[in-house]
Structure formats: C-alpha cells, structure tokens
Amino acid sequence: MFKVHAIASHRLPELLRIMPKAELHIHIEGSLEPELIFALAQRNGVALPYADVAALRSAYAFSNLQSFLDLYYAGASVLLHEQDFYDMAWAYFLKAKADHVVRAELFFDPQTHTARGVPMAAVIEGLSRACHDAQAQLGISADLILCFLRHLSEEDALATLEAALHWRDRFIGVGLDSSEVGHPPEKFSRVFARARGLGLHVVAHAGEEGPPAYIWSALKDLQVERIDHGVQAIHDADLMKHLAASQVPLTVCPLSNLKLCVFKSLAEHTLGQMLDAGLCVTLNSDDPAYFGGYLNDNFLQTFAALHLNAQQAYKLAANSIEASFASEEQKHHFMHQLKQCFQSFSEQD
Ligand code: HPA
Numbered sequence: 001m002f003k004v005h006a007i008a009s010h011r012l013p014e015l016l017r018i019m020p021k022a023e024l025h026i027h028i029e030g031s032l033e034p035e036l037i038f039a040l041a042q043r044n045g046v047a048l049p050y051a052d053v054a055a056l057r058s059a060y061a062f063s064n065l066q067s068f069l070d071l072y073y074a075g076a077s078v079l080l081h082e083q084d085f086y087d088m089a090w091a092y093f094l095k096a097k098a099d100h101v102v103r104a105e106l107f108f109d110p111q112t113h114t115a116r117g118v119p120m121a122a123v124i125e126g127l128s129r130a131c132h133d134a135q136a137q138l139g140i141s142a143d144l145i146l147c148f149l150r151h152l153s154e155e156d157a158l159a160t161l162e163a164a165l166h167w168r169d170r171f172i173g174v175g176l177d178s179s180e181v182g183h184p185p186e187k188f189s190r191v192f193a194r195a196r197g198l199g200l201h202v203v204a205h206a207g208e209e210g211p212p213a214y215i216w217s218a219l220k221d222l223q224v225e226r227i228d229h230g231v232q233a234i235h236d237a238d239l240m241k242h243l244a245a246s247q248v249p250l251t252v253c254p255l256s257n258l259k260l261c262v263f264k265s266l267a268e269h270t271l272g273q274m275l276d277a278g279l280c281v282t283l284n285s286d287d288p289a290y291f292g293g294y295l296n297d298n299f300l301q302t303f304a305a306l307h308l309n310a311q312q313a314y315k316l317a318a319n320s321i322e323a324s325f326a327s328e329e330q331k332h333h334f335m336h337q338l339k340q341c342f343q344s345f346s347e348q349d
C-alpha cells in the first residue's frame with residue numbers, strides 16, 4: 001500500500017489540480033460550451049431559440065435530469081459534420097489537458113445525431129480522429145464508449161449497434177444513458193448481451209435518480225463492469241456491501257448531482273460515506289459545459305465541501321486509473337506517475 005503523507009490543507013487544492021487522473025464519465029455532447037454551440041450554429045446555418053450566449057447560459061437552471069436532457073439534446077442539434085464532432089471533442093481535450101487528465105473515456109450518443117439525419121460516419125470518424133490527435137499532440141490516452149438512449153426502444157439500440165459495427169475498432173464499449181426512471185436496465189438485456197459477445201466493454205447509468213433496484217439490474221441483467229453514478233446505492237445496505245466486496249467501480253459526478261438536484265448541496269453529497277464504506281469510487285464531470293465545471297472543478301469543490309484529505313485524493317485518482325479500460329501497461333505507467341506526483345509534492349513540504 002502506497003503511503004500518502006499528510007499535506008497541509010492550504011496545499012491540497014494544488015495537489016488536486018496537478019495529480020494525474022482518468023475521467024471515465026464525460027458525455028462529449030455535454031462538453032459543448034454555449035460559445036461553441038453558437039459558433040457551430042452560425043457555421044451550419046442552424047437557427048437557435050436563444051438570442052445569444054448569455055441567454056442560452058441563463059437557461060441552464062435544472063430541476064431534475066429530464067429538464068437538463070431537454071436542453072442537452074437541443075444544444076447537440078448544431079452538430080452536423082465530421083469537423084463539428086472533431087471540434088467539440090478537441091475543445092474538451094484541451095480542458096482535460098489543463099486538468100492533468102491522462103486517460104479519458106468519452107461517452108457519445110449516436111442516436112441523438114442519426115435521428116436527425118447525421119451519418120454515423122460523421123459522428124464516429126470525427127470523434128475518433130480527435131481521440132487520435134489527443135494522444136499524438138497532448139499525450140492523453142482516449143477512447144470512445146457508445147451509449148444507447150434508454151428512452152428509446154431496445155430494437156433501436158440493437159440497430160444502432162449493428163450500424164456502428166462498421167467502425168468496430170473505433171470504440172471500446174457501450175453504455176446506457178438518458179432518462180432513467182421508467183427505463184430500467186433490464187429493458188436492454190439483449191443488446192448488452194450482444195455487445196459483450198462482441199468483446200465490448202459494458203457500463204450503464206444506474207442509481208442517478210433511479211432506485212437501487214436499477215443498480216442491481218445493471219449488475220445482474222447487463223453484467224456491467226462499472227456503474228455510472230450509483231449514488232442511490234446508499235439506500236440499500238446489501239447493495240453497499242456487495243459493491244464494497246466486488247469493487248465494481250462507480251463513476252460519481254458531484255457537480256452534476258448538485259445541478260440536477262440529486263443533493264441539495266455539495267456538503268450533503270454522500271461521496272465521503274461511499275469512500276468510508278470501501279466502495280471503488282471515481283470522480284467525473286458528466287456534462288461539464290452544463291454543470292458548471294470540468295474535472296478539477298469537481299475535485300476542488302467537492303473536497304472543500306466535504307473536507308476530504310490527501311489520502312482520499314490519492315484513492316480517487318488511483319481508482320480512476322485502475323477502473324479505466326486502458327491497457328495494463330498504460331495503467332501501470334499512470335500509477336507510477338501518480339505515486340511520483342504525491343512523493344515529490346510531499347517532499348516540497
Ligand atoms: N444522465 C443520463 N443521461 C445523460 C446524462 C446524465 O447525467 N448526461 C447526458 N446524458
């Protein structure tokens with residue numbers, strides 16, 4: 001076990017900023033900033049029902065997941081061409097680089113685009129070209145995870161997966177997102193079985209707003225390798241024990257939970273309890289352009305609100321690396337970088 005030295009609380013923010021970390025829960029369409037939405041709308045001749053950037057930004061006041069999703073899908077309507085998808089992802093990678101993200105696994109929602117007549121090729125080729133350039137130009141290891149929209153049918157998800165298989169080598173897994181309540185994981189058992197059979201990684205949103213039963217279903221019916229969000233697990237003692245024993249990772253997104261009113265304040269967030277219970281928790285930004293912060297903002301604000309310490313910072317960063325779908329060799333390298341970062345930081349004391 002790596003020994004983490006105590007660090008003076010005034011130095012903790014700097015450590016949080018510079019420590020190498022992986023981001024495992026970022027919807028790339030949720031990184032579309034209002035400025036880029038307007039620039040792409042102009043480039044593509046798309047009319048927006050907002051006068052300007054400020055008017056759009058002021059509409060970002062959400063009461064629950066659905067109130068956010070309505071705006072999120074509207075924002076994505078400006079994406080038409082391969083270059084648009086590239087530009088969106090590249091803007092994210094520049095932010096990720098500034099936050100010392102060494103590994104990023106990007107969710108994307110093909111159905112949001114193909115339903116508007118955008119070719120699957122434009123979506124996947126634009127995003128995967130940006131992932132390639134992130135590695136080549138920024139040194140960020142990046143891969144794509146294709147998400148199915150759970151408010152649509154399983155048939156639609158199956159057809160989407162088949163269409164995407166032409167680019168089988170451009171994505172590493174599948175996920176499940178969009179409106180959770182009323183759309184339990186078991187609705188997608190067949191398409192997840194098909195994905196697993198193809199050797200794809202499998203993850204699913206569960207327990208963001210939905211009950212602990214949805215987390216059980218994601219684990220048992222979909223056999224997911226990670227749970228996205230999972231914060232509702234706290235209401236089921238058996239599930240908490242199971243998650244601690246199995247170490248199935250949870251990709252928690254505190255600023256998202258705050259903005260979607262899952263918790264009234266960050267001080268009431270249960271991240272600390274989840275860590276104390278021994279769960280394999282990671283921190284992520286979800287939809288940073290909409291929720292008021294990228295990955296380091298999530299770390300800084302959550303650590304301040306919950307009074308977390310350097311040991312917990314190390315644990316969260318280590319969890320993110322170990323829970324990623326990077327190769328064992330890459331993970332080993334990132335863990336080495338993480339330990340070196342903590343070592344040299346404590347020597348400067
Ligand atoms: N939950 C569900 N679906 C989503 C989210 C989320 O937080 N962000 C983008 N699609």
Ligand code: ZN
Nearest residue numbers: 027177228286
């Ligand atoms: Zn999400």
